[in-house]
Amino acid sequence: MRLLAPISVFIVATAFAPAAPTPAFALQARRDFPVVVYRQAYAGREAPAELLEPFGGVHVRGAEAAEWVLARGLDFYVEHSAGRDDLHLDRDRGDARARWQGFFDTRDPRFLLREPCLTDSTTRERLFATLAATLDARGGAYGLGYSLGDEVSLTAAGAPEDVCLSPSCRAAWRSWLERRGLLARAAEASADDLEAVSTDAALAALSSDAPEARRLLEFWLLRREFHHGVVLDLLRELAQRVRATRAGAPVGLMGFAGETAFGNVAVERSLEFLDFVECYRTADATELAFTLRDPAQRVYATLFPSVRAPTAWAWATSEQFLRGGDGAIVWCDRELERSTELHATLSGATELVRRLRRELEGFRPTPRGLAVLRSSRNLAWCWLRDAEDDGASWPKRMASWQADHGRVELATRAWLELAEDVGLLPGVLPLDRAGPELVARFPYLVAAALECVEDSELAALASYLQAGGRLIVDDGFAAFDARAEPRSRESRSAWIADRKGRVLAAPSGVAGYVALRDEGLRAALVGLLAVAGVERAPLVPRAVRRDVPWLVASESRADGSRVCVALPKFRGVGRDAGVGARAPAPELFELEVEAAARDGGSLEWLHPPATPAGKRMLRAGDPLVVRLPPRRQ
Secondary structure, eight states: OTTTHEEEEEEEEHOOOOOOOHHHHHHHHHHOEEEOOOTTTTSSSSSOOOTTTTTTTEEEEEEOOOOHHHHTTTTEEETTTTOOOTTTOOOTTTHHHHHHHHHHHHGGGOOOOEEETSSHHHHHHHHHHHHHHHHHHGGGGOOOEEEEESSSOEEEGGGGOOOOHHHHHHHHHHHHHHHOHHHHHHHHTOOSSSSSOOOHHHHHOOOOOOOOHHHHHHHHHHHHHHHHHHHHHHHHHHHHHHHHSSSOOEEEEEEEEOOOOOOOOOOOHHHHTTSSEEESSSHHHHHHHHHOOOOOOOEEEEEEEOOTOHHHHHHHHHHHHHHHHHOOOEEEEHHHHOHHHHHHHHHHHHHHHHHHHHHHOOOOOOOEEEEEEEEEEHHHHHHHHHHHHHHHGGGGHHHHHHHHOOHHHHHHHHHHHHHTTTTTTTTEGGGGGGGGGTTTSSEEEEESSOOOOOOOHHHHHHHHHHHHHHEEETTHHHHBEEEEEEEEHHHHHHHHHHTTEEEOOOOTTTTHHHHOHHHHHHHHHHHHHHHTOOOOOEEEESSSSSOOOEEEEEOTTSOOEEEEEEEEEBBSGGGGGGSSSGOOBBBBOOOEEEEEEEESSOOOEEOBBBBBBOEEEEOTTTTTTEEEEOOOO
């Protein structure tokens, strides 16, 4: 491919037509669904108009002047507003890899320093100064908003590392414990110093029967919370500084890849102070963002190309539209220049989505019906339990490995896929937000591999159940409390019995659903949904000569009609494209499709159009879109 790249660039350059002025209606459609091309080949310089014209947006980095972007009226967001290297660590950078290898080989704590340290005053002042320069640039113009960073994390790519043991982090840990009234107990457990609260020590404590050894587990979990809080508190302060200088400017964060036990950033806590987020199709970041956003918050998606299947990023564009997304970031200009097919495919998908959004007046469905519960503490706890057999090799349990093998990760994915396959648009919900007000939106909550649950969270779940909700659990539910102390089977059974039939056992075999797509499991879930009166998507799409599962979203309109958007779930796209190291090659096909209203009523086709022979042929990557008239009374 490297040898062919110059030829591909030449072909693209000669194939582009000169850019024509953008009509006013197209400008409005563009701004309703901005598509920003990330400049890699043209970093720091002007990109060709013909390359960007179908999309209309680029990113601007930090204090870049970007006069050409402003002059051409392009959409843009400001990337790395507080600087890149302090918040985004490159795992493959020579010193970072050497430091990781040094710790792996020697277990010497001197290698466990985050460089730069986020509690160090020098680092913080550098971030604030960089942000100030960014806010002053371009005469204060900010386009779609200021992104504080991209792939922000304590550790590179959320990798398992016991950083940071700097003097300022050690002092901050003790202060954090003291504010929570935990310092004395930490000292009794020899956990008041960060170096003692290591993953090696926690793994040893798991297999120990000695109470004094197992007490360390509580503080290992608290350490995960502490360092996650260091990152979030810093981001919150940066956001406050943006708003103090540029009132009304949207503030966001790019590159959400899903929280890990050691790094990345939790969507649910970030949305508390951000106006927009951009998610990768990994872990549960996307579902969390769509479940939790308020009407004013925007959710973007990253579109990655596949040369093996150019229509895969058309499918990703359609999925973003189906889920009610607000735009996309394209990686990147270099890929668009290398392939006329990639450029044409994404151009067509962008045009189609913008047309459909215009016709549907901003289709923006909301996950409902069923939500999978998640908890940062439980995520860390289950990582530790998963790593119990790793021994000294636990630092190799990277996020991509965990995505392929972790119990929480696999269970969450299985439940989301199962719920989608029976006609739901499911959500993901933080455990600490469970309560009676959720019942109308989510009559079912799912505790999938939810082992570590604190007493207050059990009380919140009890109030949800008391209000009429139902909870589906697996065998390990609430087996440990917030201190990692085991709960007896008897006490858990009594808690379930007291809920009077509203806590239901998960159907057997859900963990293997993604591989088997078992029809019996779908039937079992459909039966459970019917008991609670949960409505499934009102549309039943079907491929005429292929058996494919479908993702369907629907939205009711003011006149009582319903809009339905459906996508065939091809291999290698969606969650399949972000499942760690074993993502399969995309396989997309043109399909002859049919659709029927679940209640037997009529429907109006919006896409695809009928052929002269009366068939509906859905291009690979396109959505199926219909409108259902108001229900008969």
